[in-house]
Amino acid sequence: MNRLNIINELPDAFLNVSYRDIKKVFEQPTLIHLEGNKSPALFVSILLHGNEFSGLEILQDIFKKYQTDNGYNLPRDLWLFVGNVDAAELGLRAIDGQVDFNRAWPGTPDPQTDTAKLIEKVFETINQDPLFAAIDLHNNTGQNPHYGCITDDTEENKYLCAFFNHIGMVFKSPKGVSTMAFDGICPAITLECSTPGNKPAKEKAFALLDDLMHMDHFPTKPLAQHDLQLVKNSATVKINQNITFCFEDDVESNTDTDLTIVKNFDHHNFTMLEKGEVFAYTKVDQPLLVISPEGEDITYEIIQNKNGNLSLKTAMMPAMITMDKSIVLQDCLCYLLEDY
Ligand SMILES: [Zn+2]
Incomplete structure (x- = not known):
């Protein structure tokens, strides 16, 4: 110890x-x-x-x-x-x-x-x-x-x-x-x-x-x-267990994964992600898990999947987006913020 x-x-x-x-x-x-x-x-x-x-x-x-x-x-x-x-x-x-x-x-x-x-x-x-x-x-x-x-x-x-x-x-x-x-x-x-x-x-x-x-x-x-503009964390976006994923930017790993996150997703940090704006493509039903600050699964309230195109149901502000795969797995893909 x-x-x-x-x-x-x-x-x-x-x-x-x-x-x-x-x-x-x-x-x-x-x-x-x-x-x-x-x-x-x-x-x-x-x-x-x-x-x-x-x-x-x-x-x-x-x-x-x-x-x-x-x-x-x-x-x-x-x-x-x-x-x-x-x-x-x-x-x-x-x-x-x-x-x-x-x-x-x-x-x-x-x-x-x-x-x-x-x-x-x-x-x-x-x-x-x-x-x-x-x-x-x-x-x-x-x-x-x-x-x-x-x-x-x-x-x-x-x-x-x-x-x-x-x-x-x-x-x-x-x-x-x-x-x-x-x-x-x-x-x-x-x-x-x-x-x-x-x-x-x-x-x-x-x-x-x-x-x-x-x-x-x-x-x-x-x-x-x-x-001061105070914002609060309304949701944490994680990748579901056993889902393979890659970033569009990362050509080498951009092969046959379940989930692909759009290019330059990290440029969305502290910038609004509009309702319906596609931020990922998926081949499976539920590649992401969205958790409320209270720990509840709110995936269906937050994210829509239209023919494999993932977007938000209401505009929110992503933060702490990381493009480092090991950090995504250890921690999360991003937080979603709203005005406090
Ligand atoms: Zn830290």
Whole structure:
């Protein structure tokens, strides 16, 4: 089982290490506590998904900014959790069969796994004193803009979303994600920083973290409505079991599959997919499974199949579309959003 490593000093090697070499610095999942000039502390988690390395680079930039001759002069106390180092070393989101580090936080339906117990220890440790905010840094695999995800629509959380981008997402499932665990405890947000290494997204996330290091408190007046378009996840689209599929773009695998997703489907991220607009072709009756946030099968309410042409019954906005087949199988093809 993975033991949690808790330390009070940042090894110098952290500053320039690549995610594939992270185990040369931290052999195990590691929680680092660094004192700054004010409390309460900011909590940041990175590499909960091993191949989403922007978070590592953003934190390296933060530390470089505040590095001094004898350590770091951070404006605020900081907790940093470096999550799935084993998957990071292999360049994977998660290792096959491994519990997802962002499905194992308090509230998870499977609290008995070793990973859930490790994260419970992280959660207990950081919550001994109040927290200023909790920020979880991720990347997408498809062509998504950067945006924040919150699980509770408090004014503070909406501010966190709006600081990052003019669009933000509210979600209530899956359970066991980091951000949800902080509901009722402190402002919390998942920052989806576009594809790994994407520079504009990294700069926005850096600016937000740096602001949070300095801020005395969140704004007290409500956020102006036009500053943020909040959307919610209304459905998750998965490929049904034992269905073979390919992307039209991917000529090599474009052979005799049950399901073919149209070319450039990932360009539809955060762009309306109109009613009746065909997004896939199928040779079988029900290649897709659409699940509501409550976990119900809503395939027939959402998707129509006309002579093998698949489209939506009402216009919705896809997000988190990935063209990476292994991610599609591990997670989903996309989410479908509506205005919150
Ligand atoms: Zn992620």
